[in-house]
Amino acid sequence: MTPLRIAVLGAGLIGRRHIQTILAMPEVAELVAVADPVVDPAGLDIGPAAWFADAQEMLDRVKPEAVIIATPNALHLQQGQWCCERGIHFLMEKPVTVTLDEAATLVQAVRQSGVKTLVGHHRRYLGVVQQARQWLADGRLGRLVVASVVWATRKPDDYFQTAWRTQPGGGPLLINAIHEIDMLRHLCGDIHAVSGVKSHANRGLAVEDTAAAVFEFDNGCLGTLVCTDAGLSPWTIEQGSGENPAFGYTGQSAYRLVGTEGSLELPVLRAWSPRVTGEAAWDKPIVGDPLLPKVQDPYQVQLSHFQRLVRLDEPPVVSVLDGARTLAATLAVAESSQTQARCVPRAF
Incomplete structure (x- = not known):
């Protein structure tokens, strides 16, 4: 099973945890890019991955097959929609969105796009x-x-x-x-x-x-x-x-x-x-x-599951729909x- 070409949006506390997990599991995933408009990349180990300040530019230039969204909650809906529009599978950190109306919008976008999703309820x-x-x-x-x-x-x-x-x-x-x-x-x-x-x-x-x-x-x-x-x-x-x-x-x-x-x-x-x-x-x-x-390590188990979700169509442990119910x-x-x-x- 080939590794997922993954990009990470957001290099805050939780984004860094995802980056470390990806770098530790090269048989599961390859970190191809990180995007964050605020964080200074000089202090981060991202291996050979590309760094971007603009998330959309990264998605269009690097074209990852999967993305981990670890940005502030208010950005979740928009960035999830960007992935749906481009056919990119994504793991969204919780909460899935800020409001229930946003969650309903994202659930519909996922249904229409057919992308595979997880929400980061890692426990x-x-x-x-x-x-x-x-x-x-x-x-x-x-x-x-x-x-x-x-x-x-x-x-x-x-x-x-x-x-x-x-x-x-x-x-x-x-x-x-x-x-x-x-x-x-x-x-x-x-x-x-x-x-x-x-x-x-x-x-x-x-x-x-x-x-x-x-x-x-x-x-x-x-x-x-x-x-x-x-x-x-x-x-x-x-x-x-x-x-x-x-x-x-x-x-x-x-x-x-x-x-x-x-x-x-x-x-x-x-x-x-x-x-x-x-x-x-x-x-x-x-x-x-x-x-x-x-x-x-729940993050490692989650990442392996994400790979199988994309590669083998394994049922999601917690989808965007399930994440919306937890948010509700x-x-x-x-x-x-x-x-x-x-x-x-x-x-x-």
Whole structure:
């Protein structure tokens, strides 16, 4: 299988992670170009790839067969449309777009163009997530009852020197919580109603620094999420999984899935079940057994999947359409916090 000729749009934090991943996997992909209008390329290792300040010029001159879009959220729709117009397959970093109307426009453009797409909800590729999903599919927890997630960390002050991170759309709801909401959808199923609140009391910026939500799933499960980038804690999936080297490893789980026959913690996998099979009750002892996690770099697994998606027509783990549904559930949290009412996410 020949490597994908890939270009990267955006050389910020996440763009650099993609660049490093591509350069580390020459059998999967060849980095042919990078485009960013602001970043100084002198400090970047992009191998022999060409550098452009203008993304459209790069697309027209280099003609990559695939693109990773890792630019600010407001540019996603336009750049996705550019790829559709040129027949270029693309992996779009999350969120897929800023608004649901934009998402609907992009979904239609993808359908009409026939290009193959992924959205960068990379945690679906974590080994522990794949293991947890298999446990649920095998019915080892019984019927899923509740799920809870905490994502709490403190971003440094200089993080907010980038202007768009201080404005609505640049906060933890769309940047961070959207990952957790996608994970809840991936593990628990589709969401049919949301109740949410958000606050910007800690930093006083236009963007929120804290959000919380209750999710009602189609299968009857209820879920909760608390997310903040203004508080110090050991409870993020990054700290518990070690998937992001920028986060110190804590060995703590941020997810708890509770079923009628048992429970599961992740990303530090521990399964809870009755000590005596069949004796699932509050007055019966339960035991927690650590599970050996499958360790893999989610960005590398994602890139390999992107290659197979393009070359072998493998079904996408998370398409633009699926990313739009995650965005709808995420924005429903914001809408609910504004209306102070339960919200039904827009259907796609």
